[in-house]
Amino acid sequence: MSTLDPVLLFFLLGLAAGLLRSELRLPAAVYELVSMLLLLAIGLKGGIELARQPFGDLALQALAVMAMGVLLPLVAFPVLRFMGRFPRADAASVAAHYGSVSVGTYAVATTYFASRQIEFESHMPFLLAVLEIPAILVGILLARGFSRDMRIGTVAHEVFLGKGIVLLVGGLLIGWAAxxxxxxxxxxxxxxxxxxxxxxxxxxxxxxxxxxxxxLRQHGPFLVLFGIGMPLVSSVVGIALGLGLGLSLGGTAMLGILAASASYIAVPAAMRISVPEANPTLSLAASLGVTFPFNVLVGIPLYHAMATQAFALTGGLGS
Known part of the structure; x- marks a missing residue:
């Protein structure tokens, strides 16, 4: 009889405690420390293997993943703008969240794969770091256009020197060097x-x-439908890209998971600076209230099953 992974039970405990309005809460300093340790651990693990990878192969994969990071918010934006009838700034902000990536979802996926002895490319943390950035820039352009209000220097500092990117890339470099x-x-x-x-x-x-x-109750069912539907569409894009790049079955599934995840750390910080008129509640309600629980509880095994089926149908294209 299969059982839920203990880390998922911790998530369910927090979800239940929050819904029941318990006083349970991690102290802010503890949550900050845990987040930092998580980012560094992921970076260090990837950095150990990064030195063993041919640079040419990594560059090609990085460019392809960046292109995916540009495509996904462009897909999400018109859905939010015209079907959801969101104001332009809100549609652009939410779209940016769904073009970027969730480190927490990736961390859960690594434990899911490890418990099932599913191997995947060890440089995935590098691709995760690459996927953080393009959607932020696209989201700002969708909201602002090429206007003088973009504050390029401030945005670049937040994107490239934000805590998440610094810790993840720093961990990669330390793991690579040590x-x-x-x-x-x-x-x-x-x-x-x-x-x-x-x-x-x-x-x-x-x-x-x-x-x-x-x-979610305030803004109706659209965010719920979008918060589930968009990851399903994005996962197909990620799986197709993984097949095209010749990744392993595990790597293809992991790229589908990365594509299906939605940012709740880097993008909110960047949008707060660049698009202050956007309502952050909409983005976080969708990414944290719907997509993160869906991916953690249902999506990760679903995307793995989808990748397995795609491999069976295509024979793993480039593998």
Missing amino acids: GPEGLTSVKPLFFDLFKGILALFLLEMGLIAAAQFGS
């Missing part, structure tokens, strides 16, 4: 305790997701 032997002394904290760190992170994410349910 190698597995050099990281032995920090292995107990960043590698051995990874699932415990993730469990605490998901406990808080469950509480935050529950807090967004009020906004």
